[in-house]
Amino acid sequence: MPKNWKSFFIFGGIIALLAMLPLFTNRSDVLTWSCLTLQYILLSQSWNIIGGYAGQVNLGHAAFFGLGALTTRYLWLAGLPFPASLLSGAFIATVFALLIGIPAFRLRGIYFVIGTLVLAEILKVVIDTRFPVASVLPVETLLTYSLLPRYYLSLMGAVLSVIAVYFISRSRLGLGMMAIREDEDAARTSGVNILQNKLIAFAISTFLAGLAGGIFAFYMVAIQPGYVFSPIWTFDSVVIVFVGGIGTLIGPIIGSVFFVLLKQWLSLHLPGGLHLAVFGVLFILVVLYMPDGFIEAIRRYGKMVTLGRKPMVQGG
Amino acid sequence: MVQFLAQTFVNGINVGALYGLAAVGLSLIFGVMRILNVAHGEFLMVGGYIGFWLFKLYGVDPFVGLPLVGIFLFLIGIVFYKVVFSRVAKFHEEVKLKNSLLIAFGLYLIFPQIAMVLWTADERAISPAYSGQAFDLLGVRFGYVPLAGVCIAIIVILAMYLFLTKTYFGKSLRGTAESWKAAKLSGIHIEWTFMITFGLGISLAGIAGVLIALTQELTPFMGMPWTLKALIVVVLAGMGSIVGAFVAGLILGIVEAVSAIFMGPYTIAIGLLIFLIILVLRPQGLFGRA
Numbered sequence: 001m002p003k004n005w006k007s008f009f010i011f012g013g014i015i016a017l018l019a020m021l022p023l024f025t026n027r028s029d030v031l032t033w034s035c036l037t038l039q040y041i042l043l044s045q046s047w048n049i050i051g052g053y054a055g056q057v058n059l060g061h062a063a064f065f066g067l068g069a070l071t072t073r074y075l076w077l078a079g080l081p082f083p084a085s086l087l088s089g090a091f092i093a094t095v096f097a098l099l100i101g102i103p104a105f106r107l108r109g110i111y112f113v114i115g116t117l118v119l120a121e122i123l124k125v126v127i128d129t130r131f132p133v134a135s136v137l138p139v140e141t142l143l144t145y146s147l148l149p150r151y152y153l154s155l156m157g158a159v160l161s162v163i164a165v166y167f168i169s170r171s172r173l174g175l176g177m178m179a180i181r182e183d184e185d186a187a188r189t190s191g192v193n194i195l196q197n198k199l200i201a202f203a204i205s206t207f208l209a210g211l212a213g214g215i216f217a218f219y220m221v222a223i224q225p226g227y228v229f230s231p232i233w234t235f236d237s238v239v240i241v242f243v244g245g246i247g248t249l250i251g252p253i254i255g256s257v258f259f260v261l262l263k264q265w266l267s268l269h270l271p272g273g274l275h276l277a278v279f280g281v282l283f284i285l286v287v288l289y290m291p292d293g294f295i296e297a298i299r300r301y302g303k304m305v306t307l308g309r310k311p312m313v314q315g316g
Numbered sequence: 317m318v319q320f321l322a323q324t325f326v327n328g329i330n331v332g333a334l335y336g337l338a339a340v341g342l343s344l345i346f347g348v349m350r351i352l353n354v355a356h357g358e359f360l361m362v363g364g365y366i367g368f369w370l371f372k373l374y375g376v377d378p379f380v381g382l383p384l385v386g387i388f389l390f391l392i393g394i395v396f397y398k399v400v401f402s403r404v405a406k407f408h409e410e411v412k413l414k415n416s417l418l419i420a421f422g423l424y425l426i427f428p429q430i431a432m433v434l435w436t437a438d439e440r441a442i443s444p445a446y447s448g449q450a451f452d453l454l455g456v457r458f459g460y461v462p463l464a465g466v467c468i469a470i471i472v473i474l475a476m477y478l479f480l481t482k483t484y485f486g487k488s489l490r491g492t493a494e495s496w497k498a499a500k501l502s503g504i505h506i507e508w509t510f511m512i513t514f515g516l517g518i519s520l521a522g523i524a525g526v527l528i529a530l531t532q533e534l535t536p537f538m539g540m541p542w543t544l545k546a547l548i549v550v551v552l553a554g555m556g557s558i559v560g561a562f563v564a565g566l567i568l569g570i571v572e573a574v575s576a577i578f579m580g581p582y583t584i585a586i587g588l589l590i591f592l593i594i595l596v597l598r599p600q601g602l603f604g605r606a
C-alpha cells in the first residue's frame with residue numbers, strides 16, 4: 001500500500017512515542033490516565049465493530065467485558081499464567097457471543113437493542129447473586145504491583161483493536177458488514193450472507209471486549225464481580241464511539257482521549273457523579289447537532305487527522 | 317398451601333399492576349411516535365420523588381398528590397419533547413428510532429446524578445399513617461395501599477383506553493400511530509399530537525412512580541430497572557397495545573411472584589429469561605399482530 005505509507009509512518013511513530021512514554025515521565029497519574037485511555041480505545045473500538053461497522057446497536061456489551069474480566073481474574077488468581085488467563089477470558093466471551101448470537105440475530109432493529117440490553121442485565125443479576133464478594137489481589141501480588149506492565153498491556157490491546165478495525169474497514173468482510181448496516185434486505189439480495197457476517201463481526205467485537213475486560217481485571221486491585229457487568233461499560237463505549245465518530249477508525253480514539261481527560265477533569269471539579277450528567281448533556285448535543293461525531297467536525301474544518309483514506313462516515 | 321399460593325398470586329397482581337401502568341406510558345409513546353424512550357424509568361423516578369416531596373414537605377396525602385404529580389409530569393414531558401425529542405420526531409423511521417434511543421440514553425446518564433443531588437442516595441418511601449394496614453379475606457392479606465394502587469392502575473388504563481378509542485383526539489392519536497404522514501394529510505396537527513402524546517406518556521410514568529413509592533423504596537438509580545421492566549412488558553404485549561400492556565404487566569408480576577418461591581434471588585433473571593425466549597419466538601408480542 002504505497003499510498004498509505006505516510007499514515008503507517010504516523011501510526012508507527014505514535015505507537016513508538018507511547019511505548020517510550022514511561023521513559024519521559026514516572027508520574028503515576030499520567031500513566032494511569034494513559035492506561036485508562038488505551039483501555040477505553042480497546043473497548044470502544046470493539047463496540048465500534050458491531051455497532052459502527054455492522055450497524056447492530058448492541059446494548060449488552062458489558063456482558064462480554066464482564067465475562068472476560070471475571071474469567072481472567074479468577075483463572076489468574078487460581079494460578080494460571082496471566083497470558084493464558086487473558087486469552088481464555090476473551091475466548092469465553094466469544095463463545096458466549098456465538099451461543100447467543102444465533103437467536104439474538106433473529107431480532108432486528110429495536111428488538112435486537114432491547115434483547116441485548118436485557119441479556120446483559122440477566123447476566124449481571126446472576127453474577128451479583130453468585131459472586132457477592134469483591135475479588136482483591138493477594139498480598140504478594142500487591143507488593144510487586146507496578147503500573148508499567150499494565151500500561152504496556154493496555155497499549156498492546158489498543159493497538160490490536162485499531163489494527164483489527166483497520167483491516168475490517170478495508171476487507172470484503174467489512175464491506176459486507178457495512179452493506180448490512182446500510183440496508184439489510186438490499187445486502188441479502190446482493191448475496192451477502194447476513195447471519196454469517198453478523199456472527200463474525202460479533203465474534204471479533206466480543207473477543208476484543210473480553211480482552212478489554214481481562215486487561216481491566218489485571219489492572220484493578222479490587223473488583224466487585226457485579227461491577228464489571230454494569231451497563232456503564234456499554235454506555236461508556238457507546239458514548240465514546242458516538243462522540244468521536246461512529247463507524248470510523250479514528251473516531252473512537254479521539255473519543256477515548258476526550259472522554260478520559262474530560263472525565264478526570266470533571267470529577268476533580270464536580271461533586272459525586274455529576275460528571276456523568278455533563279456527559280449525558282454532551283452526548284445529547286452530539287446526537288442532535290453533530291451526528292457524525294467530532295471526526296466530522298474536525299474534517300469540516302480542514303484539519304485532516306485521519307489515517308489513510310477518508311474515514312467511513314455513517315449517515316445520521 | 318392454597319392460602320399461600322393465593323397470597324403469592326395477590327402479591328403478584330399488586331406488583332404486576334404497577335408494571336402494567338409503567339409500561340402503558342412507554343407503549344403509548346412508542347406506538348404513536350415510534351420513539352423508544354429508555355429514560356422512561358427516569359421520569360417514573362422523578363414522579364415518585366415529587367410525590368415524596370409533596371408528602372414530606374407539604375403534608376399532601378399521596379393519593380391527593382397523584383393528580384398533581386400527573387399534571388406536573390405532563391408539563392415536564394412537554395418541555396422535554398419540545399427541547400429534545402421534537403428534533404428527531406420527523407426523521408425517517410429507522411434513523412428516528414436510533415437517534416431517539418440515543419437521546420433517551422443521554423437522559424438516563426443525566427437524571428440519576430441530578431436526583432442524587434436533589435434527594436441524596438438514601439432510600440426514600442412515601443409512608444402515610446395508613447400504609448401498613450390490611451384486611452383479611454379467606455386468610456389472604458390485602459393491603460389497602462397496594463389494593464388502591466391496583467384500582468388506580470385499572471382506572472387510569474381504562475381511561476386511556478376510552479380516550480384513545482372514543483374521543484376525536486384519541487382517534488387522531490391512533491391515526492398518527494398508523495402513519496403520521498397520512499394523518500398530517502388528513503388535517504391532524506401532528507406537532508400537537510406528538511407533544512400531547514409524549515406528555516401523557518410521561519405523566520403515566522409519574523403516576524406509576526408515586527404508586528411505586530407507596531409500596532417500594534425510591535432511589536436515584538431505580539430508573540433503569542423500571543425501564544427494563546416496562547420494556548419487557550411492552551415487548552410481551554406487542555408494541556403499542558395499551559390493554560395488552562396491562563395484562564402483560566399482571567402476567568409478569570404473577571410469574572415473578574411465583575418463581576420467587578422456587579428461585580429466590582434469581583427471580584429477576586427468570587423474568588428476563590422468559591422475556592428473551594418470547595422475544596425470539598414471537599417478536600410481535602403476545603397480543604400484537606404479526
